[in-house]
Amino acid sequence: MIRCLVITHGNIGAELVRVTGLILGPVEGLTAMSNSGKSLPDLKADLTAWLEEGSATGSPGGVILVDDYGGSCATAAQLACGHEPGRAIISGVNLAMLLGFLTWRENDEFDELVSRLVRKGREAITLVGGR
Amino acid sequence: MPVVLARVDDRLIHGQVTVGWSERLRPDRIILASNEIAADPWQSRVYASSVPPSIAVSVLSLARAAAALRGGETVSERIIVLTATPAEMSDLAHLGAPLPSVNIGGMHFGTGKVEMLPFVFIDRLDIEAMRRLLVAGLTLYAQQVPGGREHVLGAEQLAAMEPRL
Numbered sequence: 609m610i611r612c613l614v615i616t617h618g619n620i621g622a623e624l625v626r627v628t629g630l631i632l633g634p635v636e637g638l639t640a641m642s643n644s645g646k647s648l649p650d651l652k653a654d655l656t657a658w659l660e661e662g663s664a665t666g667s668p669g670g671v672i673l674v675d676d677y678g679g680s681c682a683t684a685a686q687l688a689c690g691h692e693p694g695r696a697i698i699s700g701v702n703l704a705m706l707l708g709f710l711t712w713r714e715n716d717e718f719d720e721l722v723s724r725l726v727r728k729g730r731e732a733i734t735l736v737g738g739r
Numbered sequence: 740m741p742v743v744l745a746r747v748d749d750r751l752i753h754g755q756v757t758v759g760w761s762e763r764l765r766p767d768r769i770i771l772a773s774n775e776i777a778a779d780p781w782q783s784r785v786y787a788s789s790v791p792p793s794i795a796v797s798v799l800s801l802a803r804a805a806a807a808l809r810g811g812e813t814v815s816e817r818i819i820v821l822t823a824t825p826a827e828m829s830d831l832a833h834l835g836a837p838l839p840s841v842n843i844g845g846m847h848f849g850t851g852k853v854e855m856l857p858f859v860f861i862d863r864l865d866i867e868a869m870r871r872l873l874v875a876g877l878t879l880y881a882q883q884v885p886g887g888r889e890h891v892l893g894a895e896q897l898a899a900m901e902p903r904l
Contacts, residue, residue: 617754647749647847648823678789680753686785 610713610721611637611662611670614701615655615681618644621673621701628706635710637667643680648687651680655688659695669694671709671722673701696722704732742808742837745820747828748844751776752789752796752821755844755884760819761794763885767816768795772804772831773823801827805834825868832875840878843869843892853903856890858883863904866897873897 614621621640629635639658643651655672662668669692674681677699689695696718698705708728712721743764748756751771761769769790776782776798783798790796795816799807804820808831820838822828824846832838845858852860859881861869869892872879879892890896 645847647845647849648751649749650847650849676754678752678754678757678791680750683750683753683785683789687782691781 609637609667610718611639611667612673612706612709612713613639613641613655613658613670614673614706615641615643615651615685616675616701617679617681618642620675624701624703624706627703628710631707632710637670638706638710643684648680648684651684652688655684659688669718670696671725672697673705673709673725674699675701694718698722698725698729700729702729702732705729741817742820742839743817744842745828745831745836745838745840746842746844747822747825747846749823749847750845751823752786756819756821757790757794759884761791764819765817766794766819768797769819769821770804770807771796771798771821772801772827773798774800777803801830802834805831805836808836809834825865825872829868829871829875832872832877838877840880841872843879843881844883853900855896855900856881861900861904866900866904869897870894 614624619642621642625638625640628638641654662670672685674685674697676682682697682699685697689697705725705728708725712724716724743766744760752769771786776786777800787796787798822831828841843859846860846865848860851862855861869879873894881890881892
């Protein structure tokens with residue numbers, strides 16, 4: 609199973625994960641983490657622990673979704689992931705990406721899944737109306 | 740070479756700096772001063788990639804950062820200088836980096852650290868480094884973001900923390 613970690617400022621990630629559960633029901637392997645009150649080394653340590661937990665349970669690597677490119681979440685994720693394969697960090701997390709992740713992760717190869725999530729996240733940003 | 744902000748922040752380059760302070764101060768360059776990060780080209784690239792393209796970025800050892808600031812290599816630029824700890828900022832000052840004052844922007848909780856402000860947790864080494872900065876004639880103030888409350892950190896405030904460490 610491909611795991612996913614949503615790491616954000618404040619409670620953005622926790623709420624996204626909670627709402628995803630309201631839509632699709634309880635899901636495994638989808639976790640939220642906040643940067644609140646954490647130094648960058650501590651944030652990196654928490655990310656490393658999440659990666660190690662996956663390795664220990666037979667699901668190494670995974671997709672890490674962050675809210676803002678250039679923020680502490682994205683930096684900590686890059687430092688924790690290093691150059692290992694099977695780990696992807698995508699910024700700009702939104703609800704559509706989480707729903708897509710849970711829909712596609714069983715059947716997609718890892719690289720295909722990552723590409724689809726980037727496309728899905730961008731497609732979700734659209735002018736709905738009100739011009 | 741005006742240093743428009745010398746900031747201690749254990750997250751170094753992140754939104755409060757690249758958006759918050761940079762929107763207010765319009766720096767031409769951010770200098771991240773860290774011996775550990777500067778010695779690792781990959782880590783340096785990770786941090787540098789977080790800076791918007793409109794702002795130049797240098798990741799330098801403390802000695803090289805002090806030399807760059809002292810030597811006028813960046814004579815016409817507005818500069819934000821970042822270190823992760825007060826001790827590194829103190830080293831920069833003692834290496835001759837001309838700093839206007841020191842902003843304590845973010846020192847998060849860690850083992851052995853005590854809360855001074857909700858965004859400033861310190862231990863004895865931090866206090867000693869802050870004292871060295873005061874002795875060097877620099878003003879210290881804690882402030883996370885522009886427009887946020889500015890807390891002056893003088894000898895009196897540091898002394899008040901002593902019994903809690």
